[in-house]
Amino acid sequence: MVKMVHCADVHFDSPFTLDDPRNAELRRMESRSAFTALVMYAKEYGAKIFLISGDLFDEKYISKDTANLIAREIASYPDCRFFISPGEADPYHSQSPYKYMRWPENVHIFKSSDLTKIEIPELNVDIYGYAFTDKTLQVNPFANKKPQNTGRINILIGHGDMATVDSQFCPVTKTDITKSGFDYIALGHVHNGTGVIKVGETNFSYPGCLEGRGFHEPGARGAMCGEISKEVCGMKAVRFSRGKYETIQVDISQHVTEPQIIDAIRLAAANFKEDTALRVELTGIIRPGFIFNTRSIEEKFTGFNFIQVKNKTSPYIDSAALRHDKTVKGIFFRRLEGRLNSQKEHEHEEARLAMQYGSNAFMGLNIIDF
Numbered sequence: 001m002v003k004m005v006h007c008a009d010v011h012f013d014s015p016f017t018l019d020d021p022r023n024a025e026l027r028r029m030e031s032r033s034a035f036t037a038l039v040m041y042a043k044e045y046g047a048k049i050f051l052i053s054g055d056l057f058d059e060k061y062i063s064k065d066t067a068n069l070i071a072r073e074i075a076s077y078p079d080c081r082f083f084i085s086p087g088e089a090d091p092y093h094s095q096s097p098y099k100y101m102r103w104p105e106n107v108h109i110f111k112s113s114d115l116t117k118i119e120i121p122e123l124n125v126d127i128y129g130y131a132f133t134d135k136t137l138q139v140n141p142f143a144n145k146k147p148q149n150t151g152r153i154n155i156l157i158g159h160g161d162m163a164t165v166d167s168q169f170c171p172v173t174k175t176d177i178t179k180s181g182f183d184y185i186a187l188g189h190v191h192n193g194t195g196v197i198k199v200g201e202t203n204f205s206y207p208g209c210l211e212g213r214g215f216h217e218p219g220a221r222g223a224m225c226g227e228i229s230k231e232v233c234g235m236k237a238v239r240f241s242r243g244k245y246e247t248i249q250v251d252i253s254q255h256v257t258e259p260q261i262i263d264a265i266r267l268a269a270a271n272f273k274e275d276t277a278l279r280v281e282l283t284g285i286i287r288p289g290f291i292f293n294t295r296s297i298e299e300k301f302t303g304f305n306f307i308q309v310k311n312k313t314s315p316y317i318d319s320a321a322l323r324h325d326k327t328v329k330g331i332f333f334r335r336l337e338g339r340l341n342s343q344k345e346h347e348h349e350e351a352r353l354a355m356q357y358g359s360n361a362f363m364g365l366n367i368i369d370f
């Protein structure tokens with residue numbers, strides 16, 4: 001049995017998508033601490049192999065500090081062998097930090113887009129890997145390749161895309177994996193962790209990213225850790241992200257005051273704590289002229305890492321009456337009606353806002369930012 005850690009898609013220094021730059025900087029620091037935590041965990045656990053399946057950083061943005069931090073963390077655990085298979089965000093080439101940085105001896109960075117083997121006889125393990133050497137990789141370097149020594153625990157590490165057969169990011173098919181005969185394939189690229197999947201005799205997994213970078217990457221994130229032998233694959237997902245992004249919808253159709261909305265959010269968000277960046281989407285149909293300020297609602301909440309309240313409600317519209325309304329209100333509605341019913345989200349959203357502004361204006365109410 002060999003103890004192993006497998007992570008991918010850390011994307012150090014890539015831009016975060018929160019609205020507030022101070023929060024984005026905080027999250028960037030948290031992704032550094034998530035990696036440090038993972039290395040600490042590996043030490044405690046006694047991992048002998050640490051796999052990083054590409055997109056460790058974004059080469060456009062990486063700072064010297066971050067590159068040094070990666071090298072320092074790896075050097076801090078000399079009893080463990082680290083392997084990096086560069087992906088499309090951190091390809092191996094002459095200007096890459098992989099090339100110009102000094103790296104500790106216990107890390108092997110794959111440099112070629114051809115499959116390369118590193119033997120670790122003392123662990124009875126062979127590690128096969130490859131690198132993106134550019135922003136794309138058109139063919140799968142391990143298609144039709146098999147491990148040379150079937151007595152070894154054969155592990156393959158690589159960045160690859162199973163979504164489409166003509167992917168620009170190293171297309172990997174299930175058949176490639178089934179036919180390969182490796183014991184474990186440590187993939188990277190997909191940001192949602194898959195857990196271990198077995199096809200044929202081969203186990204593979206995408207660990208997902210170590211830290212979510214926006215509301216499009218919700219939930220707790222982490223790495224795969226566990227023991228592996230020729231017979232058993234005990235790799236399991238372990239959480240390392242300190243923070244997480246979550247989005248909830250709160251229907252406020254039944255509410256008529258701002259305090260009621262606040263109570264409804266409190267109830268819906270009761271399970272989230274200070275580790276959560278929370279987006280609250282207020283939905284439902286509200287009475288025309290009901291005005292509330294999302295900013296002042298946000299200010300009522302202090303228990304989260306970050307909170308963002310979005311108004312996605314629609315004002316109640318008496319369509320039947322407005323269709324025959326002879327006043328400017330009716331004309332306004334009829335000109336918007338097509339777009340209000342549009343299937344295209346941005347078109348619908350624009351019309352919804354216009355209707356909300358319009359209704360308020362016609363009623364002589366304030367027009368505020370919705």
Ligand SMILES: [Mn+2]
Nearest residue numbers: 055087088189
């Ligand atoms: Mn990728």
